[in-house]
Amino acid sequence: DAKTTQPPSMDCAEGRAANLPCNHSTISGNEYVYWYRQIHSQGPQYIIHGLKNNETNEMASLIITEDRKSSTLILPHATLRDTAVYYCIVVFFGNEKLTFGTGTRLTIIP
Amino acid sequence: GAGVSQSPRYKVAKRGQDVALRCDPISGHVSLFWYQQALGQGPEFLTYFQNEAQLDKSGLPSDRFFAERPEGSVSTLKIQRTQQEDSAVYLCASSYAGTGAVQPQHFGDGTRLSIL
Numbered sequence: 142d143a144k145t146t147q148p149p150s151m152d153c154a155e156g157r158a159a160n161l162p163c164n165h166s167t168i169s170g171n172e173y174v175y176w177y178r179q180i181h182s183q184g185p186q187y188i189i190h191g192l193k194n195n196e197t198n199e200m201a202s203l204i205i206t207e208d209r210k211s212s213t214l215i216l217p218h219a220t221l222r223d224t225a226v227y228y229c230i231v232v233f234f235g236n237e238k239l240t241f242g243t244g245t246r247l248t249i250i251p
Numbered sequence: 252g253a254g255v256s257q258s259p260r261y262k263v264a265k266r267g268q269d270v271a272l273r274c275d276p277i278s279g280h281v282s283l284f285w286y287q288q289a290l291g292q293g294p295e296f297l298t299y300f301q302n303e304a305q306l307d308k309s310g311l312p313s314d315r316f317f318a319e320r321p322e323g324s325v326s327t328l329k330i331q332r333t334q335q336e337d338s339a340v341y342l343c344a345s346s347y348a349g350t351g352a353v354q355p356q357h358f359g360d361g362t363r364l365s366i367l
Binding site for chain 1: 255282284286292293294295296299307310342344346353354355356357358359360361
């Protein structure tokens with residue numbers, strides 16, 4: 142599976158959009174980009190995934206660059222409950238196991 | 252609730268004891284995964300089941316670790332002769348699809364294992 146690179150930490154003001162970057166420059170054509178988050182003392186929570194098109198759901202938007210070498214997770218109106226560690230994971234189609242890195246610790250500031 | 256349930260939530264054992272951790276996946280989910288999460292680290296893959304078949308156990312750290320899912324639903328992770336380095340949170344996840352599909356995994360809140 143392709144390796145991902147994320148900043149170790151970020152802050153965002155409550156009510157603003159949180160933009161979390163991820164670099165996956167070695168991604169291959171059969172690999173999806175997945176985002177999970179983990180709130181303290183809880184299991185990881187699925188947020189969104191995509192292959193090459195931008196995606197949006199009730200939680201977030203995922204923007205994937207045209208060359209697929211990087212992506213950005215957008216939380217449109219961050220709340221204090223969005224404080225968590227966010228993991229960007231590249232998953233090979235047909236290989237279901239997730240390889241977590243160290244993620245980005247996002248802190249929402251009141 | 253309808254989520255993945257793990258028990259016990261916390262387990263304390265003395266070094267050398269055997270422990271068993273239980274996972275109840277979401278009903279109807281074909282795939283089941285176990286992960287180990289050390290303090291301050293991301294989860295690491297241990298093993299994967301599709302129904303009752305254990306298709307990947309490449310992440311099990313030693314032969315002291317054993318997992319089963321005999322009827323294709325509930326799974327148990329057993330650790331024999333526990334050691335202090337086994338202290339971690341053990342996470343279980345399930346997903347709807349089997350091999351060849353990419354579906355989100357739904358995680359339980361884990362069992363925090365402490366070995367004294």
